[in-house]
Amino acid sequence: MNRNTDYIPFSKPCLGTDEEKAVCNVLKSGWLTTGKETIAFEKEFASFLDVPWAIALNSGTAGLHLSLEAVGVNSGSFVVTTPYTFTASAEIIRYLDADPLFVDIDEHTYNIDPDLIENVLKKRSKKISAILPVHIAGYPCEMDRIEELSKRYTVPVVEDAAHAFPVKCGTRYTGTIGTTGIFSFYANKTITTGEGGMVVTGNSDIADRIKIMRLHGMDREAWDRYICPETSWYYDVVEAGYKYNLTDLAASIGRVQLGKAVMFLEKRKKIAQRYNEEFMELDFLELPSYRTDHAWHLYLLKIVPEKLTITRDQFIIQMKEAGIGTSVHFIPLHLMSYYKKQYDFKDDDFPHALKNYLVSFSIPIYPDLSETQVERIINTIKEIGLKAYKTRQL
Ligand SMILES: Cc1ncc(COP(=O)(O)O)c(C=O)c1O
Structure with a gap:
């Protein structure tokens, strides 16, 4: 690359x-x-x-x-x-x-x-x-x-x-x-x-x-x-x-x-729809909720750790090596030094927040992404996941 x-x-x-x-x-x-x-x-x-x-x-x-x-x-x-x-x-x-x-x-x-x-x-x-x-x-x-x-x-x-x-x-x-x-x-x-x-x-x-x-x-x-x-x-x-x-x-x-907000939204929706269609069949991923309307500012994916030999962090590194930027939304606030110190939080005080944080990452979704780029993101995620797919031990 x-x-x-x-x-x-x-x-x-x-x-x-x-x-x-x-x-x-x-x-x-x-x-x-x-x-x-x-x-x-x-x-x-x-x-x-x-x-x-x-x-x-x-x-x-x-x-x-x-x-x-x-x-x-x-x-x-x-x-x-x-x-x-x-x-x-x-x-x-x-x-x-x-x-x-x-x-x-x-x-x-x-x-x-x-x-x-x-x-x-x-x-x-x-x-x-x-x-x-x-x-x-x-x-x-x-x-x-x-x-x-x-x-x-x-x-x-x-x-x-x-x-x-x-x-x-x-x-x-x-x-x-x-x-x-x-x-x-x-x-x-x-x-x-x-x-x-x-x-x-x-x-x-x-x-x-x-x-x-x-x-x-x-x-x-x-x-x-x-x-x-x-x-x-x-x-x-x-x-x-x-x-x-x-x-x-x-x-x-x-x-x-x-003036462009509705057009931008339509473009983000189209990308989200492509991601949803392609990722739906992959059991090593969990898709974001989209039962109601969505502004699709972020597309949050979860890996299913039991299905993969790599962690979320390793997934992100491999995406980067393939030339695709990702992010994590969010590191929950109760894990941050300030809030920990101020309120004496333990990591598992908010179990859903902790669980989601450990397995989630966000992939690109913005109006200027080309169809070719969207395809490359989809294919890279499939390749990384399938390569790291856990085969059943007999
Ligand atoms: C959930 C949430 N609330 C508030 C803000 C603050 O917005 P701003 O950066 O415009 O101050 C952000 C910024 O990213 C955010 O993600």
């Missing part, structure tokens, strides 16, 4: 001349930071999801932080969430001096198990200030159950939909079901602005709070002060806020990407 020409990266943003033009227009406009591009991006995003408010931020992490702050998560309270996620989903709980209350996942979907959420809510032994489900890989959590629990126990839900744009959960888009939902436009996400994020909500008080907190706690943004017809230099600081606003440069890319 010639690594320079044939290597298939694990992830690659899909950007073209439309994005280039949009950025150049902003560069020439004389206004680079949050302004009319960002306002237009927010409006278009809200309209796409059919939700009243969308607030653009410089990351999904910022969206999670400001959402938890706005719904009232505070020192001494707990947020019920999953250990099977990226660290952003839990670190923001610590920003507010609250604690994550991890519950295990459903081993088939990788998503938080609603029965276990109910168990901790039922106990009422801790002050639970929010539920934070994460739609892992773009596969929607059981939001009907989670919504019902949220109402019954009057606990707000902040949806981490960083992987889940766009996908419907029943008739509604993920991210629009909770009190707030957050999306990420990080470079490997289903649409990207390089770095960026969006919070959506149907609650006007929460939208107002997030708008103020995203820019230093000021009551007016720079765009209002310098450009709007009612121009005035005056502003007040009403809170000690943060610096989380999105630039117009990034928003201009986001607007173009948003």
